[in-house]
Amino acid sequence: MALEDLGLLGFIESFLHEKDIKKHVDEFIHSIISHDGIMEMISHTTQTFFTENRVRRTAARWIRNIPLDKLPETIKTIVWNEPEISLGVVGAIPNWINAGVRTVDQLLTELKSRVSPELISSYVEFLVQDLDVESITRVRNHLDDLYKILKPVIEERLAQAQRRQSCE
Numbered sequence: 001m002a003l004e005d006l007g008l009l010g011f012i013e014s015f016l017h018e019k020d021i022k023k024h025v026d027e028f029i030h031s032i033i034s035h036d037g038i039m040e041m042i043s044h045t046t047q048t049f050f051t052e053n054r055v056r057r058t059a060a061r062w063i064r065n066i067p068l069d070k071l072p073e074t075i076k077t078i079v080w081n082e083p084e085i086s087l088g089v090v091g092a093i094p095n096w097i098n099a100g101v102r103t104v105d106q107l108l109t110e111l112k113s114r115v116s117p118e119l120i121s122s123y124v125e126f127l128v129q130d131l132d133v134e135s136i137t138r139v140r141n142h143l144d145d146l147y148k149i150l151k152p153v154i155e156e157r158l159a160q161a162q163r164r165q166s167c168e
Contacts, residue, residue: 079086111120147154
């Protein structure tokens with residue numbers, strides 16, 4: 001069969017088998033889809049991509065204009081129609097919280113060391129004008145209710161961590 005009869009996917013598969021690099025491609029793909037591989041790729045891409053001012057300005061504009069108004073309905077659909085995804089998300093929450101806390105910690109460390117408190121204050125004043133106060137209040141109330149339930153578990157976990165640190 002001629003290569004032009006195989007089509008692109010057939011050609012690639014034929015190439016992979018002929019060149020005996022399928023194992024290396026499989027390893028590469030696995031490294032990309034592994035958690036560390038994805039984060040390394042995102043980190044490297046971000047560092048490389050955002051070296052240009054034009055790219056940074058465009059990205060900032062794009063991020064500000066992401067249409068997030070459909071996200072709550074999407075979450076509702078996923079939670080009730082895709083239980084495997086929901087359970088996976090719930091299982092990933094500790095990793096997300098840890099990553100979020102470390103990210104916010106790094107962001108605050110950078111801001112504190114490089115930006116004046118006055119500038120941060122005026123910028124935050126500008127940002128909070130666009131916040132949905134009713135939704136924030138509901139989320140705060142939900143979190144308060146959840147915290148009351150989880151408080152004993154969280155306090156015990158923190159106490160265990162402190163005991164371990166004092167023994168080291």
